[in-house]
Amino acid sequence: xxxxARTFAAASALSAALSLGAQAETPTLxxxxxxxxxxxxxxxxxxxxxxxxRVLSDALSATYGWTVVPENIAGRGGxxxxxxxxxxxxxxxxxxxTVSQSLAYDPxxxxxxxxxxxDFDFLSSVTGSQVGIVARADRxxxxxxxxxxxARAGQKISFAAMTQQLSDGTYVIGKHNGVAFTSVxxxxxxxxxxxxxxxxxxxxxxxxxxxxxxxxxxxxxLASGEATPLIMSPDAPLLSQYDVPYDFGAKxxxxxxxxxxxxxxxxxxxxxxxxxxxxxxALHTLTVRNFSGPEVVQGAALRAAMQQRYDQAxxxxxxxxx
Amino acid sequence: MDPLHYVLAGVLAxxxxxxxxxxxxxxxxxxxxxxxxxxxxxxxxxxxxxLSGAFLMAVSLPILLQVFGFTPDALLPVMGFxxxxxxxxxxxGAVPAILFQTPGTPDAMMTTLDGYPMSRRGQSxxxxxxAHFASVTGDTFSDLVLFTCAPFLAVLVEHYLGxxxxxxxxxxxxxxxxxxxxxxxxxxxxAAFLGLFIASIASGQDSYPxxxxxxxxxxxxxxxxxxxxxxxxxxxVLAAFEEMFRARHNARPISExxxxxxxxxxxxxxxxxxxxxxxVSAVIGTIVGALPGIGSTLAATLGYVAGHRMxxxxxPFGKGAPExxxxxxxxxxxxxxxxxxxxxxxxIPGNVGAVFLILAADSIGGFNPGPGVFRFSLSEVNPQxxxxxxxFTAMMFAxxxxxxxxxxxxxxxxxxxxxxxxxxLPMVLLLTLTAIYVQDPRIDSFVFAFAFALLGYLMRxxxxxxxxxxxxxxxxxxxxxxxRQAFSVSGADPFFLFRSPLSVAxxxxxxxxxxxxxxxxxxxxxKSAAPAxxxxxx
Numbered sequence: 075x076x077x078x079a080r081t082f083a084a085a086s087a088l089s090a091a092l093s094l095g096a097q098a099e100t101p102t103l104x105x106x107x108x109x110x111x112x113x114x115x116x117x118x119x120x121x122x123x124x125x126x127x128r129v130l131s132d133a134l135s136a137t138y139g140w141t142v143v144p145e146n147i148a149g150r151g152g153x154x155x156x157x158x159x160x161x162x163x164x165x166x167x168x169x170x171x172t173v174s175q176s177l178a179y180d181p182x183x184x185x186x187x188x189x190x191x192x193d194f195d196f197l198s199s200v201t202g203s204q205v206g207i208v209a210r211a212d213r214x215x216x217x218x219x220x221x222x223x224x225a226r227a228g229q230k231i232s233f234a235a236m237t238q239q240l241s242d243g244t245y246v247i248g249k250h251n252g253v254a255f256t257s258v259x260x261x262x263x264x265x266x267x268x269x270x271x272x273x274x275x276x277x278x279x280x281x282x283x284x285x286x287x288x289x290x291x292x293x294x295x296l297a298s299g300e301a302t303p304l305i306m307s308p309d310a311p312l313l314s315q316y317d318v319p320y321d322f323g324a325k326x327x328x329x330x331x332x333x334x335x336x337x338x339x340x341x342x343x344x345x346x347x348x349x350x351x352x353x354x355x356a357l358h359t360l361t362v363r364n365f366s367g368p369e370v371v372q373g374a375a376l377r378a379a380m381q382q383r384y385d386q387a388x389x390x391x392x393x394x395x396x
Numbered sequence: 397m398d399p400l401h402y403v404l405a406g407v408l409a410x411x412x413x414x415x416x417x418x419x420x421x422x423x424x425x426x427x428x429x430x431x432x433x434x435x436x437x438x439x440x441x442x443x444x445x446x447l448s449g450a451f452l453m454a455v456s457l458p459i460l461l462q463v464f465g466f467t468p469d470a471l472l473p474v475m476g477f478x479x480x481x482x483x484x485x486x487x488x489g490a491v492p493a494i495l496f497q498t499p500g501t502p503d504a505m506m507t508t509l510d511g512y513p514m515s516r517r518g519q520s521x522x523x524x525x526x527a528h529f530a531s532v533t534g535d536t537f538s539d540l541v542l543f544t545c546a547p548f549l550a551v552l553v554e555h556y557l558g559x560x561x562x563x564x565x566x567x568x569x570x571x572x573x574x575x576x577x578x579x580x581x582x583x584x585x586x587a588a589f590l591g592l593f594i595a596s597i598a599s600g601q602d603s604y605p606x607x608x609x610x611x612x613x614x615x616x617x618x619x620x621x622x623x624x625x626x627x628x629x630x631x632x633v634l635a636a637f638e639e640m641f642r643a644r645h646n647a648r649p650i651s652e653x654x655x656x657x658x659x660x661x662x663x664x665x666x667x668x669x670x671x672x673x674x675x676v677s678a679v680i681g682t683i684v685g686a687l688p689g690i691g692s693t694l695a696a697t698l699g700y701v702a703g704h705r706m707x708x709x710x711x712p713f714g715k716g717a718p719e720x721x722x723x724x725x726x727x728x729x730x731x732x733x734x735x736x737x738x739x740x741x742x743x744i745p746g747n748v749g750a751v752f753l754i755l756a757a758d759s760i761g762g763f764n765p766g767p768g769v770f771r772f773s774l775s776e777v778n779p780q781x782x783x784x785x786x787x788f789t790a791m792m793f794a795x796x797x798x799x800x801x802x803x804x805x806x807x808x809x810x811x812x813x814x815x816x817x818x819x820x821l822p823m824v825l826l827l828t829l830t831a832i833y834v835q836d837p838r839i840d841s842f843v844f845a846f847a848f849a850l851l852g853y854l855m856r857x858x859x860x861x862x863x864x865x866x867x868x869x870x871x872x873x874x875x876x877x878x879x880r881q882a883f884s885v886s887g888a889d890p891f892f893l894f895r896s897p898l899s900v901a902x903x904x905x906x907x908x909x910x911x912x913x914x915x916x917x918x919x920x921x922x923k924s925a926a927p928a929x930x931x932x933x934x
Binding site: 122125128129132145149150154157184185186230232238256257258259260261264269274275283286287289290292356359360364 | 457461462465558559598601602604605615616617754757758763764780837877880881884885887
């Protein structure tokens with residue numbers, strides 16, 4: 075037993091030494107937090123997005139000497155976190171990690187909307203999803219067109235979606251192509267991929283979790299749900315080819331309660347940009363491996379992008395309601 | 397590469413992977429170290445009421461990713477740690493279940509039924525030995541099945557279970573639990589339905605929190621772990637406080653710590669006598685584990701029920717029968733190995749622990765749980781298969797560790813059973829409240845905790861079993877999802893649950909279990925009432 079205790083102690087000492095050695099010198103920023111920064115995470119602990127947020131908070135602590143404490147406030151697709159964050163003072167000591175859809179789409183379908191875009195300051199986008207429509211490779215379909223053909227020929231196609239927005243997408247794709255899919259709601263980032271792998275559904279939306287199965291040849295991306303081609307399957311057609319003019323991609327963002335003082339905002343923006351632009355940082359590596367790579371959009375450009383997403387969501391909801 | 401070379405390469409990848417440090421020129425691989433660290437963390441965490449393996453894994457995964465980075469070299473150390481936690485927590489979870497009637501992990505709930513009465517008789521040492529022996533045996537068996545059957549079994553099982561069958565199977569498991577636990581199946585069903593109702597507050601797919609009646613406190617739903625800890629632990633603490641109060645009121649001495657029994661060992665012959673229970677439970681646990689989406693709590697329940705059926709000994713189940721502890725522990729421990737069958741071959745987890753293994757693989761890359769893992773390609777090397785065998789080696793290594801030191805570590809906690817109630821109860825209360833606050837740090841947590849403590853207390857007073865409530869709280873989300881998905885996939889067919897023969901069979905079994913158990917209980921009651929009536933008439 076004592077032997078195990080010793081080896082374990084040695085291992086922890088070693089890992090501590092490694093992480094100390096990896097620390098770079100601290101860049102200077104116009105603002106220093108007066109205490110601990112709480113990073114509210116709008117996702118369940120342990121998911122892909124949660125890991126991303128935790129790596130970000132650890133990197134902020136390690137690089138800038140701040141104390142950033144992650145706190146998961148999961149529930150209702152990020153709405154629980156947004157509501158909690160909105161109530162916090164705008165002093166930079168509480169920031170939130172969320173996904174664009176939670177601010178641009180979800181409030182528009184809420185029975186009683188509890189927050190809007192104007193309630194937040196947008197600090198920085200971090201990275202984006204790689205939304206695709208996937209099927210098992212052994213089904214023989216190469217593109218979404220093949221599936222639409224099969225549906226037109228009378229085959230019943232079940233289509234899994236993880237969110238209400240993607241369910242709207244399922245309906246709109248069918249509507250614009252003269253077919254009706256059987257829409258199935260699944261849970262979690264891997265929900266769609268799991269359902270397709272298990273042959274519980276025919277095709278599914280996937281937000282990036284399909285990457286490994288696509289590269290191993292088990293799944294194929296039938297179409298890209300993003301505005302641009304997918305990194306893992308550049309040949310997969312865009313949805314615009316099927317008369318669907320919407321971008322179903324999501325961006326991961328760092329936000330704060332509205333009314334942040336200018337130097338606080340600048341410091342937080344610079345801090346995040348510094349980490350994302352460093353190709354050796356763990357954050358950079360993670361965004362490249364599991365997401366769309368680092369995407370640093372900040373300030374007025376980010377607010378405009380969010381407004382554009384909001385307006386597009388309005389159109390999608392109207393389209394799906396007709 | 398032929399299959400044997402794949403196995404060998406996997407074993408070597410585990411023991412000779414990147415080294416953490418060297419002792420006398422011998423490199424110690426970081427994967428080996430991490431399995432040890434994970435096992436110890438899991439054991440201590442599992443033994444702490446309120447901390448679960450899933451919680452430990454959720455907290456440690458981001459730290460591990462930070463330390464080991466995102467190269468394929470990180471796969472075995474990170475997954476090794478998680479496997480260690482999973483195994484440690486399963487064994488550790490039995491300790492508070494036996495000593496305090498406080499399951500450290502949800503799957504140890506059934507262990508309380510016999511483990512705690514044994515503890516009260518002063519046989520906590522024996523109960524812990526039984527739990528450890530059953531747990532490690534079940535676990536090792538399950539791992540062996542995983543290694544030999546994984547590729548074939550997974551494809552078969554998944555072929556027969558769609559959304560509909562999963563929904564029907566969860567209904568069957570709920571009705572099992574409601575019928576078997578407690579004095580009356582109807583009370584059990586009431587508890588189960590209450591659990592489903594509570595779990596449906598503010599959950600579901602609406603963006604509006606349903607059933608929250610526009611209140612702030614219910615907006616985020618009922619915190620699951622707080623509810624479970626409240627009903628199970630705090631409710632029991634309240635009941636125990638009442639008992640202490642009454643004892644004092646009647647000027648009787650406060651009930652002392654349990655007597656120390658001399659029967660705390662576990663001889664070879666006793667172990668041999670437990671083997672039938674352990675074997676049956678290990679097989680049940682392994683089968684349940686291989687079904688995607690169904691967890692170890694169900695396995696523990698089924699193992700316990702099977703053991704109950706087989707049992708003919710003088711100490712009945714539920715009153716402190718070592719066979720009860722063995723049946724439960726063997727079943728819940730044998731889930732973890734078999735659980736990796738659907739995880740590795742289809743990427744679908746059967747319990748929470750497996751979810752984190754998938755997440756680790758996803759975040760690191762280079763290992764994609766799916767049919768590609770088990771492709772024995774001869775012309776070129778399939779690195780995923782080597783990683784899979786490396787993972788199997790890590791699991792076996794954790795088992796060996798468990799055989800050697802697990803038992804001693806568990807019993808080291810046995811000393812806590814001798815603490816008198818006046819000291820123990822406030823400690824459990826404090827520990828539980830701390831655990832509740834750590835998991836959900838807001839003052840509302842205490843409101844929920846005390847509300848559920850009161851509910852647990854009332855249920856004990858009304859002789860309604862708390863277990864069906866707790867288990868339906870856990871399964872409610874899975875059930876709702878499975879039902880919704882089965883309904884959508886059927887294209888809104890109102891008879892969607894009755895379209896597949898397998899799901900009809902599960903549903904019929906669900907009804908039969910309740911009916912048969914009710915009848916038998918009625919029969920028992922009539923039999924015991926008849927002599928009394930006769931005596932009264934005479």
